Amino acid sequence: MTTTLQEGILDTAVCGFHQYALTPPFHLTYASQNLCAMLGLSKEELVSDAADLYAARIHPDDRRQYARFLYTLAETQQSQALTYRLVKSDGEVFHVQDTMVPQWLDDGTLVGCSTLSDVSALRQSANDQYRLRREWENQRYIQAISKVYDKIFEFDRAHNTIRCLYGQNSSVFKWLENIPMQITEAIEKWTINTVHQEDRETVLRFFSAQAQGAGADSKPPQINYRALSSQGEMKHYTGIFLKLDPSISLFCCRNVAEADVPAALPRETRGLKAANEPILEVDLPFTEGIAAFEVAGDLVRPLYASNNIREFFGYSQEEWLSLMQTGTSLEDFVSHSGSSYESYVNLLENGEAEFTYYDLSENTERRIKAVCSQKTADGNSLRYVMLYNMDEPSASRSMAGPPAVSIRTFGYFDVFVGGKAIAFRTQKAKELFALLVDRRGGYISSDEAIGFLWENEPVNPVTLARYRKVALRLKNILEEYGIADIVESVGGKRRLVMEKVQCDLYDYLSGKEDFAQSFNGSYLTNYSWAETTLGALATQHMKEEP
Numbered sequence: 001m002t003t004t005l006q007e008g009i010l011d012t013a014v015c016g017f018h019q020y021a022l023t024p025p026f027h028l029t030y031a032s033q034n035l036c037a038m039l040g041l042s043k044e045e046l047v048s049d050a051a052d053l054y055a056a057r058i059h060p061d062d063r064r065q066y067a068r069f070l071y072t073l074a075e076t077q078q079s080q081a082l083t084y085r086l087v088k089s090d091g092e093v094f095h096v097q098d099t100m101v102p103q104w105l106d107d108g109t110l111v112g113c114s115t116l117s118d119v120s121a122l123r124q125s126a127n128d129q130y131r132l133r134r135e136w137e138n139q140r141y142i143q144a145i146s147k148v149y150d151k152i153f154e155f156d157r158a159h160n161t162i163r164c165l166y167g168q169n170s171s172v173f174k175w176l177e178n179i180p181m182q183i184t185e186a187i188e189k190w191t192i193n194t195v196h197q198e199d200r201e202t203v204l205r206f207f208s209a210q211a212q213g214a215g216a217d218s219k220p221p222q223i224n225y226r227a228l229s230s231q232g233e234m235k236h237y238t239g240i241f242l243k244l245d246p247s248i249s250l251f252c253c254r255n256v257a258e259a260d261v262p263a264a265l266p267r268e269t270r271g272l273k274a275a276n277e278p279i280l281e282v283d284l285p286f287t288e289g290i291a292a293f294e295v296a297g298d299l300v301r302p303l304y305a306s307n308n309i310r311e312f313f314g315y316s317q318e319e320w321l322s323l324m325q326t327g328t329s330l331e332d333f334v335s336h337s338g339s340s341y342e343s344y345v346n347l348l349e350n351g352e353a354e355f356t357y358y359d360l361s362e363n364t365e366r367r368i369k370a371v372c373s374q375k376t377a378d379g380n381s382l383r384y385v386m387l388y389n390m391d392e393p394s395a396s397r398s399m400a401g402p403p404a405v406s407i408r409t410f411g412y413f414d415v416f417v418g419g420k421a422i423a424f425r426t427q428k429a430k431e432l433f434a435l436l437v438d439r440r441g442g443y444i445s446s447d448e449a450i451g452f453l454w455e456n457e458p459v460n461p462v463t464l465a466r467y468r469k470v471a472l473r474l475k476n477i478l479e480e481y482g483i484a485d486i487v488e489s490v491g492g493k494r495r496l497v498m499e500k501v502q503c504d505l506y507d508y509l510s511g512k513e514d515f516a517q518s519f520n521g522s523y524l525t526n527y528s529w530a531e532t533t534l535g536a537l538a539t540q541h542m543k544e545e546p
Contacts, residue, residue, distance in 0.1 A: 016032065016034050016096070016115070016116030016117070017030075017031075017032040017034065017113075017115055017116065018035050018054065018116070019031075019111050019112065019113055020054075020100070020111060021110075022070060022073055022102060022110045023074070023109060023110055025052075026052070026055075026070050027052045028046065028052060028053070028054045030047065031043055031046045035116060038086070038096075038116070038118065039054075039086065039089060040088045040090055041053070057087055058084060059084065059085035059086065059093060062084040062085050065082065065084065066082065069082045069098075069100075070112070073100055074110065076445075076493070078445065078446055078447065079099065079100065079102070079461065080099075080492065081097065081098065081464070082100075083097050084096065084098065094118055094120040095118070095119050095122075096116045096117060096118055099461055099465075100113065100114040100115075101114075142165055142166065145242070145252055148252075148371055149252035149253060149254045150168045150254045150255055151164070151166060151168060151253050151254075152164075152165045152251070152252050153165065154248060155183065155241070155249045157183075157247045157249075158248075159180070160182060160183050160184075161181060161182065161183060162182075163180050163181070164179070165250070183207075184208075187204065187207045187208075188204070191203050191204055191207075194227045194228040195225060195226070195227045196227065199225040199226050202225065203223065206223045207251075209221075210241050221240070221241045222238065222241075223239050224237070224238050225237055225239070229255065236256050237254065237256065238254060239252065240252055240253075254371075256352075294327075295330075295348065298329050298330050299327050299330075300329070300330045300333045301323065301327035301328075302320060302323050302333075313333070313334070314336025330344060330345070351371065351372055352370070352371050353370050354368065354369050404417070404418060404419075404502070405417055405486055405501045406502045406503070407501055407502070407503040407504070408504055409434075409438075409503065409504055409524055410504050410508075410520050410522060411522050412525050412526055413430070413434045413526050415433065417481045417482075417483060422477065425477060426470065426473055428470045429473040429474040429477060431452075431453060431527060432449060432453060432471065432474050434524055434526070434527060435449060435452055435453070435529075436487060436494060436495060436496040437496055438530060439495065439496065440496075440505075441495055442495060443490070443493040443494065445492065445493050446467055446468075446493075449471075449494075450463045450464070450467050455528075455529070471494065475487070475489075485497065485500065486500045504518055521541075523537055
């Protein structure tokens with residue numbers, strides 16, 4: 001970066017460029033005019049022997065990760081990329097994507113050549129898309145549960161407000177819809193004016209606890225109470241708090257017949273596993289499950305369901321899609337769930353039922369409560385169903401260790417957690433994991449991984465960025481299944497922690513007699529680069545044959 005021509009190109013053709021000395025003490029050695037313009041500083045101010053002013057321009061919350069970024073570059077001498085925030089001289093904060101390539105100068109100095117891109121607009125666009133997506137999901141969720149509950153209120157603890165989102169066209173609540181009110185004031189006024197005198201103290205304690213965030217990590221809290229309806233009649237109601245995010249919950253209530261009110265209904269129910277992946281027509285990242293069915297006589301056709309509901313009924317995604325097209329009898333439909341047919345008939349007839357089933361993974365019986373919308377006079381209508389787990393967390397579940405991970409390499413590659421196959425979202429993330437398995441605990445660098453994943457493409461900023469995205473997706477999917485600790489990352493290199501997994505390849509190579517016949521002549525059939533290991537396995541197998 002010493003010639004006038006080179007500096008002219010870097011000053012004008014690159015959005016932001018600088019050069020960092022990667023030998024302690026790290027410091028800026030060159031800055032382009034465009035970078036100076038981005039920060040609102042002159043070259044003399046930015047490139048100074050007195051202080052590293054560029055590091056001082058990094059947002060305080062991002063300085064530690066930037067320091068790690070520089071140390072990783074110095075240690076690995078491999079290209080790295082990082083997104084962080086810079087603060088302009090006028091105080092404005094913006095996001096940059098920093099791609100730095102290590103380079104040795106003629107004098108033996110290791111420097112990092114950095115190209116910066118202002119990605120603030122992209123970050124804002126991504127945030128906007130996420131916000132709009134969540135709003136859409138929330139509206140779909142509220143629309144579905146409004147088929148089950150009479151009224152829905154939003155409790156926003158961050159702003160200490162409550163809003164009526166749905167009032168079933170009640171004149172009393174219609175004019176309050178979407179008007180934020182202070183939680184304490186609104187609850188006290190509603191309790192005094194409508195709740196039965198004998199239930200007021202219980203109701204106030206219940207809502208006070210929820211306003212303060214009590215039970216945020218336990219089962220959804222429930223309550224039964226008596227209150228005046230919009231027609232002025234004293235009726236029985238049941239209500240439940242459903243958590244949307246750490247600060248926002250929905251209070252959903254519905255009128256129930258007096259005979260249906262349990263004598264001692266538990267105040268809480270624990271939710272099923274969150275459904276974090278899109279399935280069929282709905283993506284519901286909530287604690288509770290939801291399903292919709294079209295019931296015509298004895299014929300049931302599912303419309304959609306969150307993952308936990310589909311799994312509760314014992315169907316794969318492909319089987320569920322098929323049922324959506326054809327439908328089936330109620331008896332056949334529920335036969336996979338492990339609960340009695342009579343329980344489901346009771347649910348459709350009475351709008352509420354409890355199911356008991358045996359959970360093989362936890363070796364215990366579990367109880368599920370279901371609530372569904374009312375049926376029409378002709379019995380042919382869409383029925384919306386909500387399910388809640390009624391069990392208290394058991395000591396065995398809370399003390400349980402990490403899930404068991406088993407890996408199959410002989411034949412097609414698959415990874416299982418607790419006996420269930422991991423559903424990798426991208427094939428490249430799955431292939432990267434297979435590569436780590438094949439390396440048998442050894443580290444693999446970014447350059448090496450790219451040579452396997454994209455055999456005909458060179459290592460360059462494009463393929464490096466592509467690889468980092470694949471590695472991040474692999475990390476995310478392992479975290480989702482609670483097994484992130486089986487892959488270790490140091491200085492941009494990754495390896496599989498062999499001690500934390502069970503793998504047929506490792507069992508076979510252990511030399512133990514129990515696994516001597518496990519190799520079937522095929523290995524990682526999905527991937528061409530596995531042929532080298534396959535050849536070695538085949539040679540070893542022939543030597544072992546009598």
